Amino acid sequence: MSLLADPRWGEALAHLPDYLGNHVRVSLAALALGLAVSLPLAILTRNRPAPRAMLLAFASIVQTVPGLALLALFYPLLLLAASVALAWFGVSFSAFGFLPAMLALALYSMLPVLRNGITGLNGIDPALIEAAKGVGMTGRQSLVMVELPLALPVMMAGIRTAAVWVIGTATLSTPIGQTSLGNYIFAGLQTQNWVFVLFGCLASALLALAVDQLLGLIENGLRRRNRLRAALGCAGIAALVAATLVPTMGRSSQGYVVGAKTFAEQYVLSALLRDRLQAAGLSATARSGLGSSVIFEALKAGDIDLYVDYSGTLWANQLHRTDIKPRAVLLAELKTALARDNITLFGELGFENAYALVMPKQRAEALGIRSIADLAAHASTMSIAGDYEFFSRPEWAALQKAYGLSFRAQRQMQPDFMYAAVASGEVDVIAGYTSDGLIAKYDLVALDDIRHAIPPYDAILLLAPKRAGDQRLKAALKPLLGKIDIATMREANLRASGNDANSSPDAVAKWLWGTIRHR
Amino acid sequence: MPSSPMIGYAHVTKSFGSLKAVNDVTLDVAEGEFVAIVGGSGSGKTTLLRLANRLIEADGGTITVEGEDVRKVDPVALRRRIGYVFQSGGLFPHLSVADNIGITPRLLGEPSAAIAMRVDELLELVQLERAAHRDRLPEALSGGQRQRVGVARALAARPRIVLMDEPFGALDPLTRDALGDDYRSLHRRLGLTTVMITHDMTEAILLADRIAVMRGGQLLAQGTPDELTRSGDAYVLELLRTPRRQVERLNALLPQSGAA
Numbered sequence: 186m187s188l189l190a191d192p193r194w195g196e197a198l199a200h201l202p203d204y205l206g207n208h209v210r211v212s213l214a215a216l217a218l219g220l221a222v223s224l225p226l227a228i229l230t231r232n233r234p235a236p237r238a239m240l241l242a243f244a245s246i247v248q249t250v251p252g253l254a255l256l257a258l259f260y261p262l263l264l265l266a267a268s269v270a271l272a273w274f275g276v277s278f279s280a281f282g283f284l285p286a287m288l289a290l291a292l293y294s295m296l297p298v299l300r301n302g303i304t305g306l307n308g309i310d311p312a313l314i315e316a317a318k319g320v321g322m323t324g325r326q327s328l329v330m331v332e333l334p335l336a337l338p339v340m341m342a343g344i345r346t347a348a349v350w351v352i353g354t355a356t357l358s359t360p361i362g363q364t365s366l367g368n369y370i371f372a373g374l375q376t377q378n379w380v381f382v383l384f385g386c387l388a389s390a391l392l393a394l395a396v397d398q399l400l401g402l403i404e405n406g407l408r409r410r411n412r413l414r415a416a417l418g419c420a421g422i423a424a425l426v427a428a429t430l431v432p433t434m435g436r437s438s439q440g441y442v443v444g445a446k447t448f449a450e451q452y453v454l455s456a457l458l459r460d461r462l463q464a465a466g467l468s469a470t471a472r473s474g475l476g477s478s479v480i481f482e483a484l485k486a487g488d489i490d491l492y493v494d495y496s497g498t499l500w501a502n503q504l505h506r507t508d509i510k511p512r513a514v515l516l517a518e519l520k521t522a523l524a525r526d527n528i529t530l531f532g533e534l535g536f537e538n539a540y541a542l543v544m545p546k547q548r549a550e551a552l553g554i555r556s557i558a559d560l561a562a563h564a565s566t567m568s569i570a571g572d573y574e575f576f577s578r579p580e581w582a583a584l585q586k587a588y589g590l591s592f593r594a595q596r597q598m599q600p601d602f603m604y605a606a607v608a609s610g611e612v613d614v615i616a617g618y619t620s621d622g623l624i625a626k627y628d629l630v631a632l633d634d635i636r637h638a639i640p641p642y643d644a645i646l647l648l649a650p651k652r653a654g655d656q657r658l659k660a661a662l663k664p665l666l667g668k669i670d671i672a673t674m675r676e677a678n679l680r681a682s683g684n685d686a687n688s689s690p691d692a693v694a695k696w697l698w699g700t701i702r703h704r
Numbered sequence: 705m706p707s708s709p710m711i712g713y714a715h716v717t718k719s720f721g722s723l724k725a726v727n728d729v730t731l732d733v734a735e736g737e738f739v740a741i742v743g744g745s746g747s748g749k750t751t752l753l754r755l756a757n758r759l760i761e762a763d764g765g766t767i768t769v770e771g772e773d774v775r776k777v778d779p780v781a782l783r784r785r786i787g788y789v790f791q792s793g794g795l796f797p798h799l800s801v802a803d804n805i806g807i808t809p810r811l812l813g814e815p816s817a818a819i820a821m822r823v824d825e826l827l828e829l830v831q832l833e834r835a836a837h838r839d840r841l842p843e844a845l846s847g848g849q850r851q852r853v854g855v856a857r858a859l860a861a862r863p864r865i866v867l868m869d870e871p872f873g874a875l876d877p878l879t880r881d882a883l884g885d886d887y888r889s890l891h892r893r894l895g896l897t898t899v900m901i902t903h904d905m906t907e908a909i910l911l912a913d914r915i916a917v918m919r920g921g922q923l924l925a926q927g928t929p930d931e932l933t934r935s936g937d938a939y940v941l942e943l944l945r946t947p948r949r950q951v952e953r954l955n956a957l958l959p960q961s962g963a964a
Binding site for chain 2: 312330331
C-alpha cells in the first residue's frame with residue numbers, strides 16, 4: 186500500500202483540530218507569559234550588569250534541563266502548590282495538563298528572549314542614547330522612541346527563536362496531561378505507527394514555521410513602519426488562536442476521561458474503556474500518553490476518571506512496599522489502602538503484565554536455562570537491557586537479591602526496541618513484560634520466577650474518588666472484568682505493534698471487544 | 705556686558721573620579737554671541753558644554769541659563785529649549801529626515817500639521833531640497849547633509865541658545881567651510897546665542913565672536929581673537945600662531961596667482 190493512501194492519515198487528520206488547538210493554545214500562552222516576564226526584565230536590567238548576569242545564568246541553567254524533565258518537574262511542583270492553595274486559601278486548581286505545561290514552557294522561552302533583548306538594548310550606540318537625551322527625551326521616551334526600535338531586529342530574532350523552541354518542546358507536554366501534537370508522536374512511537382509520528386512531526390514543524398513567519402511579518406512591519414504588515418502579522422496570530430478556540434466551544438463537558446500511560450497496551454485498553462462507556466451512552470474521551478507517576482496523581486485529583494494500572498506497580502510505587510504477598514492477599518491489601526484515598530479498585534481485567542526476564546527460546550534451551558535461577562550462573566558473561574525505569578525499581582533489587590544476579594553490562598532502551606535487540610543478539614536478556622505480544626513474535630521465552638521475587642502485576646481498573654458511587658459507570662465496565670486473559674492481551678498487543686492501518690489502538694480495541702464480548 | 709548673560713558659568717567644577725575635567729571655570733556668554741571653546745582632546749571642553757543643558761551635572765559652582773540656575777530647572781524641559789548639534793549628526797537611524805527634525809516639537813506636543821510646516825521651513829533654512837530629502841533615512845545622506853539635518857533638528861523648537869559639539873569636525877574641508885559660513889549667517893539672522901566646541905583654532909577664529917581656550921580642565925583665556933593675542937599664556941599664543949604659520953607655509957608652497 187502506498188504511503189499516501191494509508192487510511193491512518195485520515196485517522197490522524199481527525200485528531201488534528203483537538204491536538205493542534207491544544208498545542209497552539211499552550212504554546213502561545215507560554216510564549217505570551219514568557220515575553221511578559223522576560224521583556225520587562227531585559228529592559229529593567231539593561232543598565233545593571235550584576236542582576237543581568239544573574240538573570241542570564243538562571244535562564245541558561247533552565248535551558249540545560251531537558252524539556253521532558255522540566256515539564257515533568259512542574260507537575261509535582263504544582264501538585265504541591267495546589268495542595269497548599271487548598272489548605273491555606275481554600276482555592277483549588279488543577280495541577281494537571283495546561284498549567285504545568287504552560288509554566289514550564291514559559292520558563293523555557295526565557296533565555297532567547299532575555300539574551301537577545303539584553304544584547305539588542307546594549308548594542309545601541311551610546312551616542313544615540315545621548316542624542317535622545319539631548320533633544321529632550323525622558324528616559325521612557327528614549328526607551329520607546331529610540332532604544333526599543335533600534336533593538337527590535339535583535340529582540341525579534343530572540344522572540345522568534347523562543348517561539349520555535351516552545352512549539353517544538355510543547356510536543357513533550359503530552360505525558361503531563363496536556364494534549365498536544367506530541368500525542369501523535371508518543372502514541373505513534375509506542376504503537377509503531379510511523380504515520381502518526383510523521384504526522385505529528387510535520388504538523389509541529391509547519392506550525393512553528395507559520396508562527397515564525399507571522400512574527401517575521403510583524404517585525405518587518407514594525408521596522409518599516411508599515412502598519413499594514415504589522416497588522417497582518419498580528420491578525421494572523423489572532424486568527425490562529427481564534428481557530429483553535431472554535432472546536433472547544435459548545436463542548437461544555439468532556440464527560441468521562443479515560444487515562445492511559447505511555448505504552449501500547451495502555452493505548453488499546455483506554456480505547457476499549459472509552460468505547461464501552463460510549464456504548465453505554467456515556468460521553469467519554471481518552472487522555473493517552475500520561476507519565477506513570479502523573480497518571481495516579483491525576484486520578485486522585487479527579488483530572489481523569491478511570492484507568493488501568495497494575496497491582497505490583499501500585500504496591501511498590503504508591504504503598505512503598507518491598508515485601509511480596511500472594512496474589513489475592515496483595516490485591517485485598519491494595520484495595521483497602523486505595524480506599525483510604527477514596528480510590529475504587531473496581532476489579533481485575535484477568536491478565537497480568539509483570540516484569541519478566543526474557544531471552545531467545547533457542548538460546549535458553551541450548552544453555553539449559555528455564556528459570557531465573559538457571560540464568561544466574563551465566564549472568565556474569567551476559568548483558569541485560571530494561572526500560573527506562575526498570576533498573577531503579579524495587580523489583581530489580583528484589584531479583585538481584587533473590588537470585589544473586591550480576592550481569593556484565595546493563596542498558597536502558599525504548600521498550601519497543603528491546604525485543605528486537607534481544608532477538609538479534611545485541612543484548613542477551615531483557616526485562617520484558619509478560620503480556621507483550623512480541624515475546625511470541627520473536628520466539629522468545631519468559632524465564633520462571635521460581636523464588637517469587639517479582640510481585641503479581643494484575644491489570645486492575647481504578648476509579649477516581651468522585652466516581653466511587655457512579656453506578657452507570659460501574660455497569661458499563663462490569664462486562665470487562667476477568668474477561669481478558671494473557672493470551673488475548675498478548676495477541677492484542679502484537680496487533681498493536683504492527684505498522685499498518687489495522688494496528689491503531691482504536692482498531693485493536695474493537696478487535697479485542699469482538700473477541701471477549703461473548704465470553 | 706549688558707544685563708545678565710544667556711549662559712553663565714561661575715566657578716564651575718566637575719570631576720570624573722580623580723580626574724578634574726572642569727576646574728573652577730567662570731565664563732559668560734552674552735545674548736547673540738557666538739563663542740567657540742577651543743582645546744585639545746581631554747581639555748574638558750565637551751564636559752563644559754554638556755554642563756549647560758545638564759547632560760552632565762556639575763559638582764560645584766553655579767550655571768545659569770537665561771538667568772535661571774539650571775539646578776532649579778527640570779533637565780528635560782531645559783534640554784528641549786536649548787538646541788544641541790551632535791558630533792557627526794547624532795541622527796536617529798530609524799527615523800526619516802523629517803521625523804528627526806521634528807522630534808523636539810513632537811516631544812513638546814505640537815500638532816503634527818504645524819510640525820510638518822516647520823520641518824519644510826527648516827529644510828529650506830539649512831538649504832536641503834525638500835522633495836529629495838524629507839522622507840529619506842539618515843543612512844542615505846552624505847556627511848554634510850546629515851550635519852545640516854542635525855542643525856535643522858537643533859533649531860526646530862525655536863531655541864534661543866544652540867550648543868554645538870564639534871559639529872563640522874568630521875567633514876571634508878569644502879563642505880566644512882560652506883556649512884560653517886551658512887551656520888554663521890543663520891546664527892546672525894535668527895539672533896541665536898551659540899556655543900561651539902572645536903579643536904581647530906582656524907575654524908574658531910573664522911566663525912566665533914569670542915574664543916575660550918581650555919586646557920587640563922581650566923579656562924586659560926577668553927576674548928576676541930585680537931584680545932587673545934595679548935594673552936600672556938604660551939599655549940594660547942601657540943594655538944593662535946598655528947593658523948598663520950599654516951597660511952605662510954601654504955603661500956610658500958602654492959603659486960600666488962592662478963586658480964588657488
